[in-house]
Amino acid sequence: MADGGGVEGAARVQPRRLVAGRESLSAPRTLPRATDNPPHETPPHRTCAPAVTYTFASATVLLLLICDPLGNIPIFANALRHVAPERRAGVILREVLIAFVLLLAFMFVGDSFLRVMGLSGLSLQIAGAVVLLLIALRMIFPNHTAYESTDTREPLIVPLAIPALAGPSALATVMLLVSQAPERRLEWIAALSVTMAVCALVLVLSDRIQRLIGDRVVLALERLMGLILVAVAVEMMIRGLKSLVLEMGR
Numbered sequence: 001m002a003d004g005g006g007v008e009g010a011a012r013v014q015p016r017r018l019v020a021g022r023e024s025l026s027a028p029r030t031l032p033r034a035t036d037n038p039p040h041e042t043p044p045h046r047t048c049a050p051a052v053t054y055t056f057a058s059a060t061v062l063l064l065l066i067c068d069p070l071g072n073i074p075i076f077a078n079a080l081r082h083v084a085p086e087r088r089a090g091v092i093l094r095e096v097l098i099a100f101v102l103l104l105a106f107m108f109v110g111d112s113f114l115r116v117m118g119l120s121g122l123s124l125q126i127a128g129a130v131v132l133l134l135i136a137l138r139m140i141f142p143n144h145t146a147y148e149s150t151d152t153r154e155p156l157i158v159p160l161a162i163p164a165l166a167g168p169s170a171l172a173t174v175m176l177l178v179s180q181a182p183e184r185r186l187e188w189i190a191a192l193s194v195t196m197a198v199c200a201l202v203l204v205l206s207d208r209i210q211r212l213i214g215d216r217v218v219l220a221l222e223r224l225m226g227l228i229l230v231a232v233a234v235e236m237m238i239r240g241l242k243s244l245v246l247e248m249g250r
Contacts (some may be wrong), residue, residue, distance in 0.1 A: 032110035045158025056187050059177055063195040065229045066132065067167050071139055071222040073210065075164050076203050084151045091128075092155060094099045098157055099165035100196040103174050107188060110175035121179045122247070125239040128172040132233035135169045144220070165199060 054062065080088050106113075114124065177188045202209065210218060 015242060041192040045135065053151065054180075056191055060194050061186060062173065063170070063191060063228060064198060064230060065225050065232070066135060066167075066173055067165050067195055067199050067224065068135075068139060068219055068222065069199040070209075070225070072164050072199075072203065072220060073206040074084040076084065076160060077210075078204060079155045079160055085152055087154075089204050092160075093200055094159040095155070095157070096165065096196055096203070098161035098197075099170075100192065102166045103138065103170060103192055103196075105222045106171050107174050107178050107185065107192070110171075110178055110226045111182060114175065114179060121176075122240060122243055124176055124179060125236060126178045126244070128169070129237035131169045132174055132229060132236065135167070136229035136233055139229065140223050142222060164194075 076092065080091060082090055088117075174188065175194065176189075178185060181188075
């Protein structure tokens with residue numbers, strides 16, 4: 001009887017093992033493929049070089065360096081030499097206001113202009129760096145005869161508002177600021193307002209400034225500002241080229 005019970009128990013256990021075997025065969029395990037990433041490892045990713053980030057103070061200083069009110073003193077003095085002294089302050093304020101309106105317009109329509117032209121923020125950054133570098137070199141090695149004119153009429157827009165104040169570098173800079181941080185547009189407008197106010201004050205008081213500190217000090221300050229602007233332009237170009245190399249490597 002004992003042997004019979006053992007045989008029957010083995011017979012009962014055996015089908016269960018076979019069923020378990022069938023279950024294990026019917027559900028094959030999925031082996032990891034060679035292309036799958038190992039566990040607990042994140043796939044490598046490329047990071048773009050960070051763009052130059054500006055604050056209200058740094059944007060104001062940058063715009064002041066580009067508009068260069070001290071460097072524009074000889075240009076304004078030459079253009080206004082045939083204007084009556086009592087009218088010069090009004091002409092300067094009018095030209096500064098025209099430049100402000102033009103730069104403000106580019107702050108609002110510059111982004112749409114870039115989209116229409118199919119230009120990216122990266123290309124604007126590199127182009128802006130090149131223009132800033134050229135402007136900075138002109139500040140270090142000034143050539144004030146470039147805007148000299150024999151016209152005896154009162155200047156209007158050219159050459160004071162454009163290109164002395166709102167030149168290509170200033171237009172590119174305001175578009176660059178807005179394209180990098182459009183949500184801070186009011187901050188950039190405030191920086192531009194402060195810049196234009198300082199330019200108007202310096203240019204209106206240009207005669208007193210020249211008599212107070214002299215032409216040599218004005219020239220030295222202009223070259224110092226040009227040297228700072230060269231460093232800013234080179235930094236912008238380096239960051240732009242880094243981002244370009246990373247995008248081309250993708």
